[in-house]
Amino acid sequence: MPDIKQIPPSSFEFLSLLKNNNEREWFNDHKTAYQKELAYVESFAQDLLDLMNTHDVIETPSGKKSLYRIYRDTRFSNDKTPYKTHWSGSFKRAGKQRRGGYYFHIEPGNSFVAGGFFGPSPQDLKLIRENIAFDAQPLRDILNDKTFIASFETLKGEQLKTAPKGFDGDHQDIDLLRYKQFLLIHHFTDQEVLSKDYLAYCNQEFKNMRPFFDYMSEILTTDANGMDL
Secondary structure, eight states, X not given: OOOOSSOOHHHHHHHHHHHHSOSHHHHXXXXXXXXXXXXXXXXXXXXXXXXXXXXXXXXXXXXXXHBOOSBOOOTTOSOOOSBOSSEEEEEEBSSTTOOOEEEEEEOTTOEEEEEEESSOOHHHHHHXXXXXXXXXXXXXXXXXXXXXXXXXXXXXXOBOSSOOTTSOTTOTTHHHHTBSOEEEEEEEOHHHHTSTTHHHHHHXXXXXXXXXXXXXXHHHHBOTTSOBO
């Protein structure tokens, strides 16, 4: 596996070609090019994983293991194109006391890192909402922090149109109680992705998620007395 510290322009070029030739015959004819670019992305993901393990504990064993397959599951989709036209992967935090996950997405014109809770279980969602309803100020302090705003602007994710069951629609924190997902997203320009600093950029944005993750981890893994659930 090559040791690179940045995404080469050829990785974008391959994705652009794949987008315009998204069929199995073309892909098979360019399998060597795909494997070359995949090796670059695996190396980048490994370097990112190594950096992240200096400020968090990641369960994902390697950069290679973090990557999602480029092959699309078309069984239940109207879009029958066989391949994804982006590179992507995720890192899982280690241990039941560390909640939240990291995701990276590399695509011409649509590159970003994200983190948070994409599909919280009903039990977790109930705990989050109960905590917000009791005292939303700690979460608001995180969301209003200047570093958080500079990195992620605001909390993102799907929301209910009405109040969740069991909560008053006139609650002062109804804007937060309506969330069904709790996502942090930071987009990058193509120029940033291809720069020598992109590895550091990704690592820093992941690092900036920690206050939010630490808050969520505490309310999801301890009771009102601070005892482990």
